[in-house]
Amino acid sequence: MELIEMKHITKIYPGTVALDGVDFSLKQGEILSLLGENGAGKTTLMKVLYGMTQPNSGEICYKGEPLRLRSPIDAINKGICMVHQHFMLVPAFSVTDNIVVGAEPHKGIFLDKAKAKREVQELIQQFHFNIDPDILVERLSVGEQQRVEILKALYRKADVIILDEPTAVLTPTEVEELFVILRQLRDSGKSIIIITHKLKETMELADRIVVLRDGRLVADDVRPAEVTTEQLSSLMVGRQVDLQIRRPAKNIGEVCLKVENLTVMDHGQAKVKNVSLEVHAGEILGVAGIEGNGQTQLLEALTGLCQPKSMALTLNGEPLSGACDVFIHHGVGHVPEDRLAMGLVKEMSIKDNLILGYHRQDRFCGKGGMMKQAAIDGYAEKLKEEFLIKTPSVNAPVSSLSGGNQQKVIIARVFSQSPKALIVAHPTRGVDIGAIEYIHQQLIDIRDSGAAILLVSADLDEVRTLSDRIVVLYEGQIVSESMPGELSEVELGLLMTGSKPAGKGETHA
Numbered sequence: 466m467e468l469i470e471m472k473h474i475t476k477i478y479p480g481t482v483a484l485d486g487v488d489f490s491l492k493q494g495e496i497l498s499l500l501g502e503n504g505a506g507k508t509t510l511m512k513v514l515y516g517m518t519q520p521n522s523g524e525i526c527y528k529g530e531p532l533r534l535r536s537p538i539d540a541i542n543k544g545i546c547m548v549h550q551h552f553m554l555v556p557a558f559s560v561t562d563n564i565v566v567g568a569e570p571h572k573g574i575f576l577d578k579a580k581a582k583r584e585v586q587e588l589i590q591q592f593h594f595n596i597d598p599d600i601l602v603e604r605l606s607v608g609e610q611q612r613v614e615i616l617k618a619l620y621r622k623a624d625v626i627i628l629d630e631p632t633a634v635l636t637p638t639e640v641e642e643l644f645v646i647l648r649q650l651r652d653s654g655k656s657i658i659i660i661t662h663k664l665k666e667t668m669e670l671a672d673r674i675v676v677l678r679d680g681r682l683v684a685d686d687v688r689p690a691e692v693t694t695e696q697l698s699s700l701m702v703g704r705q706v707d708l709q710i711r712r713p714a715k716n717i718g719e720v721c722l723k724v725e726n727l728t729v730m731d732h733g734q735a736k737v738k739n740v741s742l743e744v745h746a747g748e749i750l751g752v753a754g755i756e757g758n759g760q761t762q763l764l765e766a767l768t769g770l771c772q773p774k775s776m777a778l779t780l781n782g783e784p785l786s787g788a789c790d791v792f793i794h795h796g797v798g799h800v801p802e803d804r805l806a807m808g809l810v811k812e813m814s815i816k817d818n819l820i821l822g823y824h825r826q827d828r829f830c831g832k833g834g835m836m837k838q839a840a841i842d843g844y845a846e847k848l849k850e851e852f853l854i855k856t857p858s859v860n861a862p863v864s865s866l867s868g869g870n871q872q873k874v875i876i877a878r879v880f881s882q883s884p885k886a887l888i889v890a891h892p893t894r895g896v897d898i899g900a901i902e903y904i905h906q907q908l909i910d911i912r913d914s915g916a917a918i919l920l921v922s923a924d925l926d927e928v929r930t931l932s933d934r935i936v937v938l939y940e941g942q943i944v945s946e947s948m949p950g951e952l953s954e955v956e957l958g959l960l961m962t963g964s965k966p967a968g969k970g971e972t973h974a
């Protein structure tokens with residue numbers, strides 16, 4: 466029997482039909498993967514199911530009964546929970562406190578702390594979550610925080626758990642651990658809906674695949690065993706996409722970006738320890754590593770966002786130091802790690818975000834400081850077309866864009882400035898395969914036009930296909946340097962966790 470049936474759901478935003486009469490159903494005990502391009506309507510459909518947004522028309526049936534959701538509280542009470550990409554945990558609280566907050570057991574008028582702890586402990590054991598219930602959330606890795614979010618849903622007796630791009634921020638090992646947990650939940654009768662842009666993961670995990678395109682349902686009963694990833698990508702974007710093509714650099718030039726003795730302290734701890742790096746003109750240097758091993762600090766030092774304890778940096782032989790506007794002025798482009806915190810001003814329009822940091826250039830700003838609106842409009846329209854930013858108007862606030870389209874705004878802004886050096890973090894996080902192909906192509910074109918590119922990515926496939934040289938960052942140090950193809954995915958994975966692959970290091974006797 467269908468556990469959930471959503472019938473003819475339509476959701477209209479000003480200028481956009483986000484959902485156009487979508488029928489969607491979910492069975493008990495299945496893992497359903499929801500696929501579609503950026504802006505296809507995946508998040509919107511799930512927000513409707515979670516009571517976060519009201520559809521213009523359509524209805525929902527739950528266990529055969531009509532369901533009216535006025536807010537997420539109604540959904541949670543019915544056993545429908547959603548884990549968002551930006552976790553909503555309190556860092557200074559323990560795991561247990563985060564899980565029970567708002568749903569604490571009581572003994573009379575008092576909180577029953579002992580009972581809360583016991584119940585959380587039981588859940589952790591039942592589903593093998595491997596997490597300490599007393600530890601403070603601020604001390605957990607991203608993957609562990611996500612498990613706390615799932616525990617929170619289970620504690621509220623969720624029958625349906627919705628995960629919106631849960632693997633985007635996880636390491637390969639964490640993804641595997643998450644999948645083990647999700648399969649256990651399914652086998653115990655829960656239903657899981659997972660949104661992801663990673664087709665490999667969908668093929669591995671899903672029982673059934675549903676595809677949305679432009680707010681419409683294009684397929685709702687695809688079985689992973691019966692399709693190839695190529696067929697899936699054609700369903701999503703309407704054409705073939707191949708992300709595995711390597712295009713090695715042909716014209717590697719002189720050293721462009723040279724970093725020596727970089728040490729960055731954070732709260733009294735060295736996060737980057739005496740790192741030296743060189744990136745040549747026309748070369749992509751990939752930095753592989755698990756997040757939290759100094760990537761953030763490395764990126765900040767190379768873009769003027771933090772003052773390192775020590776660093777000698779040169780760009781084409783000239784010393785470079787100062788704040789980020791100096792770096793921008795000298796042609797160092799930056800695609801930041803966290804697009805919401807660092808890359809975009811949410812309240813501002815898409816067009817203003819497209820020139821953010823570059824708005825003082827003569828072509829956008831006249832002598833008296835007057836902005837040249839017509840020039841800005843024309844420029845924004847051009848980038849919107851080129852980078853496939855899906856919006857009815859570049860005057861709309863950037864916050865109205867879907868997640869992947871927000872990322873495209875940053876990429877468009879930085880890539881269009883013909884940078885001499887590019888510091889790029891997770892360029893395709895949350896971006897659909899069609900756009901990944903486009904962004905990869907752009908990165909290669911910028912490289913071939915002579916820029917030096919430093920690429921930090923948690924996506925090993927991405928690092929391996931794009932890089933001309935790969936270093937591994939572990940605990941603030943570079944522990945390996947290799948050419949693409951020299952080390953396998955497994956070997957790189959081992960180096961990222963601090964072990965040395967057999968036969969590749971001095972530990973081999």
Ligand SMILES: Nc1ncnc2c1ncn2[C@@H]1O[C@H](COP(=O)(O)OP(=O)(O)OP(=O)(O)O)[C@@H](O)[C@H]1O
Pocket residue numbers: 478479481482483501502503504505506507508509510855856864865866867868869870895897
């Ligand atoms: N609050 C809003 N105001 C205006 N338009 C919106 C709003 N939220 C979403 N939209 C629009 O609705 C459409 C669907 O957005 P949605 O976030 O559901 O896409 P998505 O499939 O989740 O994409 P992504 O893969 O990029 O996360 C997009 O065109 C988006 O711009």
Ligand SMILES: [Mg+2]
Pocket residue numbers: 507508509867868869
């Ligand atoms: Mg989304």
